[in-house]
Amino acid sequence: MIRLNGVQKSFGSEQLLKNITFSVEPGERISLLGPGGCGKTTILKIILGLLPPDAGSVELMGKDMVLMSSDTERRQVLRKVGMAFQQGALFDFMTVRENLFFAMEHMTDFSVQEMDRRVKDLLQAVKIGRTEHQFPFELSGGMQRRVGIVRALATDPVVAFFDEPTAGLDPVTSTIILNMIRDLAGKTSEKAMLVSTSNVEIAIRFADRVVIVHEGRVVADGPWRELLVSGPDWVKHFLSVRLIGLDEEYARELDLPGRFIDRYWHQGGTAP
Ligand SMILES: Nc1ncnc2c1ncn2[C@@H]1O[C@H](COP(=O)(O)OP(=O)(O)O)[C@@H](O)[C@H]1O
Numbered sequence: 001m002i003r004l005n006g007v008q009k010s011f012g013s014e015q016l017l018k019n020i021t022f023s024v025e026p027g028e029r030i031s032l033l034g035p036g037g038c039g040k041t042t043i044l045k046i047i048l049g050l051l052p053p054d055a056g057s058v059e060l061m062g063k064d065m066v067l068m069s070s071d072t073e074r075r076q077v078l079r080k081v082g083m084a085f086q087q088g089a090l091f092d093f094m095t096v097r098e099n100l101f102f103a104m105e106h107m108t109d110f111s112v113q114e115m116d117r118r119v120k121d122l123l124q125a126v127k128i129g130r131t132e133h134q135f136p137f138e139l140s141g142g143m144q145r146r147v148g149i150v151r152a153l154a155t156d157p158v159v160a161f162f163d164e165p166t167a168g169l170d171p172v173t174s175t176i177i178l179n180m181i182r183d184l185a186g187k188t189s190e191k192a193m194l195v196s197t198s199n200v201e202i203a204i205r206f207a208d209r210v211v212i213v214h215e216g217r218v219v220a221d222g223p224w225r226e227l228l229v230s231g232p233d234w235v236k237h238f239l240s241v242r243l244i245g246l247d248e249e250y251a252r253e254l255d256l257p258g259r260f261i262d263r264y265w266h267q268g269g270t271a272p
């Protein structure tokens with residue numbers, strides 16, 4: 001579904017991406033995790049063919065996004081993709097309903113009835129059914145974010161990207177929104193989904209598999225519970241310092257490994 005191999009990208013004299021290699025299978029869910037500024041948004045733009053890499057190959061749904069010659073062809077691929085970027089990018093002069101219709105009219109062959117049904121169902125699923133005829137500026141940040149997520153999924157994409165879907169939101173709203181993405185995706189057909197985030201809790205709540213980027217490279221790729229106890233040192237440190245201060249009850253809710261909880265909550269261990 002997504003395949004990156006040896007992707008490199010520099011801005012000026014700064015090499016941001018040195019070697020980014022990972023792939024995502026159909027129906028798979030992954031979290032792309034790394035500190036702010038490590039290049040997550042850049043990676044997403046490269047996958048979508050919006051930014052050319054300096055080296056390496058990128059495939060999206062079997063299409064080579066680097067060698068792709070025409071914008072028409074790229075648009076054809078992107079019709080099957082859902083994306084919610086951090087900057088919501090809703091049209092301010094359109095209502096919520098019009099924003100969602102706009103996306104579906106351009107990207108699908110749905111009938112008006114089908115579009116109407118999807119708008120109502122999806123808005124209700126994220127608990128903002130009554131915003132249908134409101135304008136984005138009338139909504140709170142969290143509500144706008146939900147509309148962005150609905151828009152990414154309204155077109156019934158084969159693969160969906162969510163870039164920092166919870167950045168700037170309080171922890172409770174973040175959890176709600178994350179659960180909504182999971183539920184919505186589960187309801188519809190089998191989609192590949194990628195959430196990019198710098199927040200460890202968000203990443204591990206969203207997917208079992210995390211791909212961690214640091215200093216331009218993928219430093220870990222696998223089930224986070226395994227990485228947490230037996231990953232490379234930098235990875236163990238990055239994951240654990242953000243988890244071991246949590247309440248034990250919450251740590252259990254996150255389903256952190258038992259021996260990890262024992263070591264850091266009961267035996268007084270400090271971050272590796
Ligand atoms: N078009 C660009 N021109 C110059 N620098 C850029 C550009 N896009 C991103 N950068 C730089 O690359 C770094 C990483 O960006 P980004 O991909 O947004 O990271 P992340 O999403 O992980 O926070 C930032 O320091 C940013 O300034």
Ligand SMILES: [Mg+2]
Nearest residue numbers: 040041163164
């Ligand atoms: Mg970013």
